[in-house]
Amino acid sequence: MEKLVIIGYGAAGFAAMIKANELGIKPILIGKGSLGGTCVNVGCIPSKKLLSISHFYRELRKRINSNQFPDFMAAFSEKDEVVGTLRKKKYEDILNSYDVKLVQGEAKFKDRKSVKVGNDIYEFERCIIATGSRPNIPEIEGLEKIDFWTSDRALSPDKKVESLTIIGGRALALEFSDIYSGLGAEVSIIQRSPRLIPEYDPEFSVMARKIIESYGVKVFLNSKNIKVQKKNDKLIVSGNFGIIESERLLMATGRKPNVEIGLENAQIELNERGGIKTDEELRTTNPSVFAAGDVIGIKMLEPLAGRQGSIAVSNAFTEEKKKINYDAVPENIFISPGIAKVGKTSSELIGNMYVKSLKVPIDSLARGYIENEEIGLVKLNVDLRNLKILGIQVISERSEEIINESAILMNAGATINDLIDSNQIFPSFSEVLRLAALSYYGDVNKMSCCV
Amino acid sequence: MNFIIKKNEEVSNLKCEYCGKEITLEESYEVKIEGKAHYFCCDHCANEFIGSGNNHACSC
Numbered sequence: 001m002e003k004l005v006i007i008g009y010g011a012a013g014f015a016a017m018i019k020a021n022e023l024g025i026k027p028i029l030i031g032k033g034s035l036g037g038t039c040v041n042v043g044c045i046p047s048k049k050l051l052s053i054s055h056f057y058r059e060l061r062k063r064i065n066s067n068q069f070p071d072f073m074a075a076f077s078e079k080d081e082v083v084g085t086l087r088k089k090k091y092e093d094i095l096n097s098y099d100v101k102l103v104q105g106e107a108k109f110k111d112r113k114s115v116k117v118g119n120d121i122y123e124f125e126r127c128i129i130a131t132g133s134r135p136n137i138p139e140i141e142g143l144e145k146i147d148f149w150t151s152d153r154a155l156s157p158d159k160k161v162e163s164l165t166i167i168g169g170r171a172l173a174l175e176f177s178d179i180y181s182g183l184g185a186e187v188s189i190i191q192r193s194p195r196l197i198p199e200y201d202p203e204f205s206v207m208a209r210k211i212i213e214s215y216g217v218k219v220f221l222n223s224k225n226i227k228v229q230k231k232n233d234k235l236i237v238s239g240n241f242g243i244i245e246s247e248r249l250l251m252a253t254g255r256k257p258n259v260e261i262g263l264e265n266a267q268i269e270l271n272e273r274g275g276i277k278t279d280e281e282l283r284t285t286n287p288s289v290f291a292a293g294d295v296i297g298i299k300m301l302e303p304l305a306g307r308q309g310s311i312a313v314s315n316a317f318t319e320e321k322k323k324i325n326y327d328a329v330p331e332n333i334f335i336s337p338g339i340a341k342v343g344k345t346s347s348e349l350i351g352n353m354y355v356k357s358l359k360v361p362i363d364s365l366a367r368g369y370i371e372n373e374e375i376g377l378v379k380l381n382v383d384l385r386n387l388k389i390l391g392i393q394v395i396s397e398r399s400e401e402i403i404n405e406s407a408i409l410m411n412a413g414a415t416i417n418d419l420i421d422s423n424q425i426f427p428s429f430s431e432v433l434r435l436a437a438l439s440y441y442g443d444v445n446k447m448s449c450c451v
Numbered sequence: 452m453n454f455i456i457k458k459n460e461e462v463s464n465l466k467c468e469y470c471g472k473e474i475t476l477e478e479s480y481e482v483k484i485e486g487k488a489h490y491f492c493c494d495h496c497a498n499e500f501i502g503s504g505n506n507h508a509c510s511c
């Protein structure tokens with residue numbers, strides 16, 4: 001009997017392994033494919049490297065009025081190098097410093113108390129499911145007959161791509177539109193909803209569109225009757241928006257949890273999103289089994305997957321009963337300027353009579369002027385009864401850093417007065433949070449830099 | 452890339468159901484009340500409409 005079996009060696013599985021060692025437990029870590037799972041191989045790391053290249057050249061073109069684009073295939077080689085280095089440093093080398101038995105292969109539950117990998121059976125006291133997610137492909141007429149891309153292939157094209165059509169309008173669609181337009185391709189986005197990033201408030205959706213349109217990306221919203229077909233060497237996408245012809249089609253239409261692991265044999269149920277149903281302590285409907293990461297299907301983020309992996313192991317073996325505060329889980333779209341949020345949006349708070357939104361444009365900020373930033377906005381949703389911050393949305397350069405600070409505020413249950421009473425760096429982008437808080441008491445247009 | 456773009460007739464302009472400001476579907480706040488969708492220019496207008504506003508004049 002094994003004390004702990006972990007299925008999946010991505011962010012969630014690795015964090016679970018590390019926590020297990022901290023508790024003196026040697027786990028069996030089962031996985032398939034490249035070590036490290038999505039984040040390092042085909043997720044956060046490669047996409048952020050390509051975005052960094054795209055942003056550097058875009059800034060360069062703007063500043064020195066040049067027409068220089070990065071070398072298309074060299075950008076992907078540079079990305080491969082970073083992926084290789086980080087996979088070795090953060091996953092392969094790390095594995096050697098832990099007490100763990102690595103098993104490579106596909107795991108399936110045999111019954112409530114054991115999993116099978118090939119002919120081997122591992123009976124467990126506790127098990128963590130951390131099998132991640134894969135692209136979700138909606139039904140679109142003609143799609144089955146063409147060779148379309150998902151994010152994996154968009155991160156490793158075999159040759160230069162001159163034109164790309166993207167179906168989708170959330171984080172992945174926006175990031176890939178940035179990458180490919182930044183590498184010189186003509187890019188179109190086809191979104192079925194009336195707006196981009198519908199999980200943000202509408203003013204953020206409108207700005208998101210402005211940002212990617214400034215890259216030359218064409219955006220089609222409210223798209224209906226989408227059909228795809230291949231004609232000669234081109235892919236034709238048609239619908240109520242007209243006809244778009246391009247070399248490649250990227251489906252950026254969300255991801256779905258990997259749950260095909262014999263869950264029925266272990267009496268583990270699914271939630272309404274098709275992910276693994278858990279309670280707040282991440283326990284599944286089988287009390288010996290916990291779940292962590294994308295496979296839960298609620299929010300798919302690397303640091304969240306890691307924390308869930310660690311918390312699942314704590315809760316499996318101790319009485320700590322740890323929980324995630326989902327209102328303090330930040331997310332970011334790494335276009336430039338970036339878009340980020342934490343906590344509740346105004347759309348989510350409609351009907352709550354004690355909410356006030358404090359909005360400040362980025363050009364109220366000295367740093368915005370220094371960096372020539374014209375597009376940007378921060379919005380703080382505040383509970384008028386106690387001035388507690390309920391949610392923060394931001395569009396700004398360094399949005400990922402601003403939202404980290406925001407997440408700490410949310411986790412601490414901070415009020416706008418806590419923010420106002422703090423000392424901050426001048427001139428910085430994250431100052432915009434404090435400025436928004438100050439706007440509760442006065443007009444920020446009438447404030448000097450140093451308030 | 453070749454585009455043959457039609458005018459999108461389906462997206463007609465809307466008006467905020469509280470203050471009357473012209474808005475597009477893209478920039479609107481949608482609130483479903485008893486199954487019917489209502490559209491507003493901002494969250495304040497939406498809150499005023501459903502009677503939970505906190506006396507903010509629409510400033511947008």
Ligand SMILES: Cc1cc2nc3c(=O)[nH]c(=O)nc-3n(C[C@H](O)[C@H](O)[C@H](O)COP(=O)(O)OP(=O)(O)OC[C@H]3O[C@@H](n4cnc5c(N)ncnc54)[C@H](O)[C@@H]3O)c2cc1C
Nearest residue numbers: 008010011012037038039043044107132293294300301302
């Ligand atoms: C293009 C892209 C960009 C992203 N960018 C960001 C970002 O910037 N920031 C961010 O926070 N998040 C980002 N994400 C999301 C992030 O990558 C994921 O949320 C995170 O990696 C999920 O980790 P995980 O451990 O749950 O799953 P994974 O890393 O997918 O790991 C799952 C593991 O389970 C294994 N497995 C699956 N089934 C079985 C089985 N039956 N038997 C054995 N092993 C199995 C898989 O092989 C894999 O090793 C991005 C995702 C994508 C696709």
Ligand SMILES: [Zn+2]
Nearest residue numbers: 467470492496
């Ligand atoms: Zn209005």
